[in-house]
Amino acid sequence: MPTTDGLEDIVATNSRICDLDGKLGKLTYYGVDIHDLARYSSFEETAYLLWHGVLPTRAQLEEVTAQLQANRELPGRVIEIMHLLPRSSSPMEVLRTIVSTLSSFDANPDDKSAEANYRRAIRLTAVLGTIVTSWEHIRNGRKPVAPLPDHNTATNFLYMLNGEMPDDYTAHALDTALILHADHELNASTFAARVTAGTLADMYASITSAIGALSGPLHGGANEQVMRMLLRIGEVSNTEPFIRNAVEHKERIMGFGHRVYKTEDPRATHLRAMSEELGKRTGDSRWYEMSRIIEDYIKEQKGLYCNVDFYSASVYHMLGFPIDLDTPIFACSRIAGYTAHVLEQYANNRLIRPRAEYVGPKVTEYVPIEQRG
Numbered sequence: 001m002p003t004t005d006g007l008e009d010i011v012a013t014n015s016r017i018c019d020l021d022g023k024l025g026k027l028t029y030y031g032v033d034i035h036d037l038a039r040y041s042s043f044e045e046t047a048y049l050l051w052h053g054v055l056p057t058r059a060q061l062e063e064v065t066a067q068l069q070a071n072r073e074l075p076g077r078v079i080e081i082m083h084l085l086p087r088s089s090s091p092m093e094v095l096r097t098i099v100s101t102l103s104s105f106d107a108n109p110d111d112k113s114a115e116a117n118y119r120r121a122i123r124l125t126a127v128l129g130t131i132v133t134s135w136e137h138i139r140n141g142r143k144p145v146a147p148l149p150d151h152n153t154a155t156n157f158l159y160m161l162n163g164e165m166p167d168d169y170t171a172h173a174l175d176t177a178l179i180l181h182a183d184h185e186l187n188a189s190t191f192a193a194r195v196t197a198g199t200l201a202d203m204y205a206s207i208t209s210a211i212g213a214l215s216g217p218l219h220g221g222a223n224e225q226v227m228r229m230l231l232r233i234g235e236v237s238n239t240e241p242f243i244r245n246a247v248e249h250k251e252r253i254m255g256f257g258h259r260v261y262k263t264e265d266p267r268a269t270h271l272r273a274m275s276e277e278l279g280k281r282t283g284d285s286r287w288y289e290m291s292r293i294i295e296d297y298i299k300e301q302k303g304l305y306c307n308v309d310f311y312s313a314s315v316y317h318m319l320g321f322p323i324d325l326d327t328p329i330f331a332c333s334r335i336a337g338y339t340a341h342v343l344e345q346y347a348n349n350r351l352i353r354p355r356a357e358y359v360g361p362k363v364t365e366y367v368p369i370e371q372r373g
Contacts, residue, residue, distance in 0.1 A: 008259060012352070013194065017050060017340050018185040025263040029183055030054070038270045043153050043178040044068060047125060047336035050183055051118065051343065064122070065152065071126035072147035072156060074098075074134060075105050079144065082131075087139040091328045092215040094135045096208055099124065103204035112202075117346060120203040121339035128335050129153060132328040133160035154178060157332065162320070169281065170319060173274055177315060180267040180308065181330055183337025185260075189213035189220065193338045197345040198352040206342045211331055217254075220327040225254040226313035227323050236286050239293040247301055255310030256298050264305045271311035278318040287314035 019028045027034040029046065030053050037046055044065045048056040056064065081101060085094060102124070103109065108116060134144035145160045154175035158166035166174075184190070193210035197203075214220035233242045246253060258265055272291075279285030291314050295306050316326050 006259075007354075012186060012191065012354070013345075015185070015341070015344060016053060017344060018183045018337070020185050020260050022258075022260040022262050025261055025266050027184070027266050034180065034266050035269075037179050038176050041179055043175050043182065043333070043336070046179045046182050050336050050340035051121060067122050068126040068153060069148075069150055069156075071123045072130050074127060074130050078102065078105065079134065082135060082138050087141075089135075089139070091132060091135055091324055092211065092220075092331075095128070095131055095328050095331060096211045096215065098131050099128075099211060100204060100208045102127070103202060106204070109202070112200075114343070114347065117203055117343055121343060124203065124207055124339060125335045126153075128328075128332045129157040130160060132325060132332060133157060136161060136322065136325065153332075157329075158319075173278065173315065174319060176270060176274065177312065177329075178333040180270055181312075181333035183334065183340065184308075187219070188216070189334065190338060190341050194341050194345045195352045197342040198349060200346075200349065203339065203342055206345075207335065207338055210334075210338045214327060214331055214334070220330045222254045222307075222309035223313045223316065223326045223330070224323050226310055227317050227326065229254065230287055230290055230314065230317075233290055236289045236293070239290045240297065243294050243297045247297070253294070253298060255313065256302070256304040256306055258305070258307045261305065261307070265307045267308040268306050268311055271308065271315055272306075275311045275314045275318070278315060282318050284318070287317060 017030065019031070020026070029037065029049055032049060032055065037049075041049075045056060045061055047068075048061060048064045078098060078101060082094065082098065085097070089097075106120070130144075130147055137144045145163050148156050148159055151159070152171070152175065155166060155171045158171060158174060186194070189210040189212075192213040193206045196209040197206040217225060233239050243253070275288040275291060276285070279288040291311060295310065298304050298306070312330075313326065316329065317323070321329060
């Protein structure tokens, strides 16, 4: 039986949602190019595309936007539960815990219909930002900021996080980042969601599995590590000596290389430009300049391209996000893709049960315990 560590290049399922062409560096959602979505779309429109397979009409977009707006508020008892958690809990731990908790607040838990699961997809997509921002306030001894009754997902997130309306550019920058992170085929966390959904566990269990996988430093946590590296470097003049020494000592530089892409990650193209523009707008371009030096050095010395995590780190930092919110914000975007994959799994389900190539000893004689030395 053939085997590949990490299931590299193993096709595990058929899906209509997301297509990656690693050689060409192309990413599409239901055939719509990510570059077009980043330039012209919104997160709400992109979520609709992932859920339904087509771009919405104006009326359909207005309807899904209204549904998301109507589902942003957390139940009061969930907020009470969050207050009981140790304030030292990481945002990803809290996000995982509260998503699991929400299953207990489902009004119709026994309804497994496609319509009910779609409503859960809407609900979870709407409420993740509220969980993340609420915890940021609670852990700092502040009262959570209630969501607005209107406005889009990005604007609402920034408002709930900072307690004030964001400017148009900042809201647009976050909206674009949400689009870019919304889905990426069978990455580790999406695969975890589909494996759980394949057992016919509910939507909440499936998304909890995904968030657990996303929390790992080799997956969603990579952008946090990139920003911590930039902070350690501190100044542009320190960058080249730092990266040269790191490469010479064979240290792992997060944010580079990808299991699928053999050329530039198309999402990085937009995030690089956003990092440069944010540097100009904030009057502090050092994070972008440092990133460019590292990117050029790694590409020249190692032949590796940066991935989505590399420039998202500086983008999120310049948007004013605490570093440990980087991965939860990733989840606030990827929830659209997670739920789309769970819905697709339910629609044509087969239990996901791969095999393992056994490489242990073939015959081991049982020795009674009194004879084992």
